[in-house]
Amino acid sequence: MGVHETDVVIVGAGLAGLSAGLHLHRAGFSCVVLEAGDEVGGRVRTDVVDGFRLDRGFQILNPAYPAIRRLVDVESLRLGKFWRAVRVADGDRRSLLGNPVDTPKALRDVVARRYLSVKDLAALGAFTVRVAGGPADTIVNGDDRTTAEELRRAGMSARAVDTVLRPFLSGVFLEADLVTSSRFFQLVWRSFLRSAPSLPALGMGELPRRLARSLPSAWVRTGTPVGEVGTGRVRTADGDVWNARAVVVATDGSTAARLVDGVPEPRWNSVTTWYFAPPESPLREPVIMIDARGGPILNTAVLSEVCPTYAPPGSALVSASMFASLDETEVRQALTRMYGTDASQWEPVGRYEIPHALPAMPAPHGIRREITFGDKIHVCGDHRDTSSLQGALASGGRAARAVIADLRS
Ligand SMILES: Cc1cc2nc3c(=O)[nH]c(=O)nc-3n(C[C@H](O)[C@H](O)[C@H](O)COP(=O)(O)OP(=O)(O)OC[C@H]3O[C@@H](n4cnc5c(N)ncnc54)[C@H](O)[C@@H]3O)c2cc1C
Structure with a gap:
């Protein structure tokens, strides 16, 4: 003492x-x-297990976050970037929706699959312009409501919300009712517009x-x-x-x-992340995949496609995050459906159950x-x-x- x-x-x-x-x-x-x-x-934190880099729960770094830029030399983190898009798994289809500037083929799928109608695209465009322009303080000091209400007011259809926006945002907020503050939603949307979500080469x-x-x-x-x-x-x-x-x-x-x-x-929002090593990459794209049918997997990605350093040479690493504590067979079945390839023999390399992942931010939420x-x-x-x-x-x-x-x- x-x-x-x-x-x-x-x-x-x-x-x-x-x-x-x-x-x-x-x-x-x-x-x-x-x-x-x-x-x-x-x-x-990141654990290294048999050469795989396992973040303690799947998460991403957005290099556009001003506080990160102020404190670290972002380039020196050797970031691997996700596409600013999502693959939407729906039965045997896996459509790509996203920013057509980064991923031109995303536009073709948006139109072909009709998750978003022309009216939805116009509504999303108008919302994006509003959120992207002007200082962040306009959002921080602006009115707050639930994200679900914000999307409704923005003119998004129930189909667009249920098949794309809710599955995607549930993985960001770690809650599926979209009761999270729309201020936070707008700040997150803005950061996705400014920069691609990324992973540091050595892990989060x-x-x-x-x-x-x-x-x-x-x-x-x-x-x-x-x-x-x-x-x-x-x-x-x-x-x-x-x-x-x-x-x-x-x-x-x-x-x-x-x-x-x-x-x-x-109050806390929870998540569980599983990591698997398949014999080969099941999707050769650095993209987050969501389920248009609402789960049970919130999101999955082949992290070694984003950062090859997340897996030993010649191997692949897949993350799968979910709310519930599913048993391994259910997780494998869901992954088999989403990737359209048999996940029953993928090597399990880690599982993190995180009851205290994110403090809940129900609207109204002072920032x-x-x-x-x-x-x-x-x-x-x-x-x-x-x-x-x-x-x-x-x-x-x-x-x-x-x-x-x-x-x-
Ligand atoms: C699975 C998961 C996914 C996430 N995804 C994202 C994402 O994609 N993007 C994003 O921006 N954010 C994400 N987040 C949120 C982000 O990681 C957290 O908001 C942030 O790391 C919180 O940092 P903190 O310093 O506030 O708290 P903490 O990280 O909880 O740090 C608190 C520290 O205090 C220490 N401590 C506790 N009690 C004591 C004590 N009595 N004495 C001494 N030390 C103590 C703890 O050990 C800990 O090191 C995610 C979080 C999780 C868990």
Whole structure:
């Protein structure tokens, strides 16, 4: 047991905590980042299993997120890019719908398959122009409603919503009723327009590792769970005490609610991701596939087509994400239907069940939420912004700016 001093103690080395640390480092303050886990990253970690890179739950990085661009050299992540399109599996058809600028053959399928009528295409075009033009603050400060209502007001038909938009957005929000804030939906849509969803060559976990490497190495202490937080003071589970001029709590929302009075606990959306190694790639395209019939698989992709580094040479890696905890046979049957090829013998390489994946964001959802809870105690994390990489990083920046203002006043 010991007593230590620093300017700022940050609790949690997920993206929010690392972002706060980096902002404070750039401003010249000394910090320590106390992390319960054995590595940095929180919900963004990658395991390497027999040469396969398994992200702890399928997720993607959008290089257009401004907070990412501010903190890391995005090019150095050696991103593999998805097409800005989706394959829509429907019986024995797999139609390609998407941005015809990137994927010209997508346009032919849009027209041929009639998931989207001419009226839907016009409605989607008008919505896209509205969301893409103008500053993000117009969305952040604009009216909020459920995404389902936003799509209805935009003029999308029930068929377009049920066969394409709901299956796609369910995989983004991790809820199928589309009750998620339309502000968040518009911000996500905007980021897809600006840049292709991507994966870092070394896995999603490379993003937090890069952030941590930009901090002085002695700052980040893994394997150090915090048990108590007070004004200017943090006690670790081992009984060490850190005295500081300010404390930033950057844990997940449930832990923050336990550690700090007044922080509301979020409800959580869950997901399970399976990984399989088929004998050869079942779809030679870097594209996300969804099911027009609504599941049970939310989305699947051949990740090694996006980043060959996700699988050993000559192998392929397929992800499949779903809400429910299906048994392996059901997952294989669904994959067989979606890819139109027998998945019964694919080698299983990993399965991640994540009950606390995303804090739910039912409308109305304020984007820049309160971060100051008590004297010199600031709370950041995706639950204080949006449930996303961008939200976590941006909230860390906001907490750091609040600390800097406090300490300089
Ligand atoms: C499966 C999945 C898919 C996703 N898909 C996407 C996507 O495609 N695009 C996107 O933008 N976002 C996605 N997200 C969301 C994004 O990953 C999160 O919003 C973001 O990583 C949250 O970061 P955070 O720092 O707020 O929280 P966390 O990552 O939860 O970090 C909190 C940290 O605090 C630590 N901690 C907790 N308790 C203590 C304690 N007592 N003492 C010390 N440390 C503690 C934890 O170990 C953790 O490291 C996805 C998330 C998941 C799980």
